[in-house]
Amino acid sequence: DAVLELRNIARHYREGEARLDILVDANLAIYPGETVALVAPSGAGKSTLLHIAGLLERQDSGETLINSAPTSSMSDNDRTRLRRDAIGFIYQFHHLLPEFTALENIVVPQMICGLARKEAEARAQQLLEYLRLGPRASHRPSELSGGEQQRVAIARAVANAPHLLLADEPTGNLDPRTAEHVFATLMTLARHSGLAALIATHNLDLAKQMDRRVTLRDGRIEELT
Ligand code: ADP
Ligand code: ADP
Secondary structure, three states, rough: OOOEEEEEEEEEEEEEEEEEEEEEEEEEEEOOOOOOEEEEOOOOOOHHHHHHHHOOOOEEEEEEEEEOOEEEOOOOOHHHHHHHHHEEEEEOOOOOOOOOHHHHHHHHHHHHHHOHHHHHHHHHHHHHHHHOOOHOOOOOHHHHHHHHHHHHHHHHOOOOOOOEEEEEOOOOOOOHHHHHHHHHHHHHHHHHOOEEEEEEOOOHHHOOOEEEEEEEOOOEEEEOO
16 A cells, blocks of 8 residues: 555645645655655745645645545644654755754654653664764764765654655755765665655756656646656
8 A cells, every 4th residue: 555645635825916826636656665756846846745745734635645544634633643653854954953963863753752762772873873874973963974964864764664754855955976875875775664755856867766756747746757
């Protein structure tokens, strides 16, 4: 079954008198282990789509299903719980907590999800080793390079073993070589853990390394070949 299913999603914004129909009839299904690139120009609605898929924002109409569960009739609390349990986010800017070490940044979300500190730390250390960041565990974000910061953000996103990974320009802030490296790490991790990933990117070379590519045209999702 699909990890993420978007059915007939519509979403508009108002800008003064103007009505912006950003999503008109967006449909998409992503299955376990599948990596999907979302490639579209700025302003096409990528962030809006990711926020709706991530239960951060509600659609006007249509249905967002996570692991086959419809979410539109859920309370905000239930949506938050489902988001924490099932969905990981990566942003263009890492949004790591500046006062915390790399390790602690990965530990905190796990403890919010109810894991004991000891187990959360073991899992965080294991992820840091896997991402070759073991020696950086006790560094704060400001002491890490851009690529290292983004790899910590990736570790944080997958620490709770989400079923769905959503990323908004995860390498957009990195130089091409670092972007390639961080992206390879992301793909390895996604395939290794069998999660479904929807990744917005402007980088066509990176998009080609994913299983499928889709775009947004006039508020609809279209497959790219
Ligand atoms: P993308 O991520 O593809 O650049 P976005 O989803 O961020 O696109 O935005 C799509 C369009 O919707 C843009 O024109 C943006 O200005 C507009 N938009 C986004 N969020 C809001 C909002 N909260 N209120 C009004 N307009 C918005
Ligand atoms: P954008 O891609 O729209 O420019 P950023 O990449 O700057 O956004 O990330 C900030 C976004 O995080 C906000 O747009 C907001 O919708 C989203 N957000 C809100 N609440 C949460 C949350 N609890 N966890 C993660 N992200 C959140």
